Amino acid sequence: MHYKFEKPVQGTIGTEKYQCAIEWRNGKFISDEPEKTGGKDLGPDPHTLLLSSLISCTLVTLRMYIDRKQWDVPVISIKANLFQTTQDDKITTFIDRDISFPGPSPLDPEKKARLLEIALHFAREGREGSSIGAIFVLGDRRTLSPHLRQLILNPLKGHAPAVRSIHNPDFLETLRELAATRQL
Numbered sequence: 633m634h635y636k637f638e639k640p641v642q643g644t645i646g647t648e649k650y651q652c653a654i655e656w657r658n659g660k661f662i663s664d665e666p667e668k669t670g671g672k673d674l675g676p677d678p679h680t681l682l683l684s685s686l687i688s689c690t691l692v693t694l695r696m697y698i699d700r701k702q703w704d705v706p707v708i709s710i711k712a713n714l715f716q717t718t719q720d721d722k723i724t725t726f727i728d729r730d731i732s733f734p735g736p737s738p739l740d741p742e743k744k745a746r747l748l749e750i751a752l753h754f755a756r757e758g759r760e761g762s763s764i765g766a767i768f769v770l771g772d773r774r775t776l777s778p779h780l781r782q783l784i785l786n787p788l789k790g791h792a793p794a795v796r797s798i799h800n801p802d803f804l805e806t807l808r809e810l811a812a813t814r815q816l
Contacts, residue, residue: 683712
């Protein structure tokens with residue numbers, strides 16, 4: 633196994649309500665909750681950090697493609713937000729991402745379509761030639777199931793919960809293999 637980072641991202645929390653100190657390879661920042669939920673709003677909350685990660689990954693991927701193609705696209709802008717619905721005491725979270733290409737002149741429609749296609753592909757399948765290996769869906773399985781589809785056969789179906797527990801060392805290797813499976 634080879635980790636992406638030489639030094640892991642680390643978070644700590646003390647007694648100051650909801651303020652988390654996050655350390656990364658080049659420094660530290662604070663993550664905090666808004667005042668309405670008991671924090672002091674001194675740093676981005678976890679939802680903001682999640683959306684920031686999605687935005688920055690998409691922006692970097694699109695910029696790499698634009699640079700490789702040597703296209704003149706001076707600015708890419710992404711706005712992301714999330715909303716939640718509640719049905720039968722189950723909360724479902726949806727993430728909305730709006731991508732635009734503001735600039736002095738309109739982007740060629742074919743280039744725009746290609747960049748949006750890449751962003752959608754990235755959202756579905758990852759980047760750098762590999763599948764993400766996991767998708768996180770927040771919500772009620774019964775509500776979401778009609779909108780989801782399985783891309784590979786489920787190798788865990790029919791196995792006892794103890795066998796497919798993340799605390800089972802044998803299962804971790806299976807999970808790694810499953811996450812590394814490339815969709816063709």
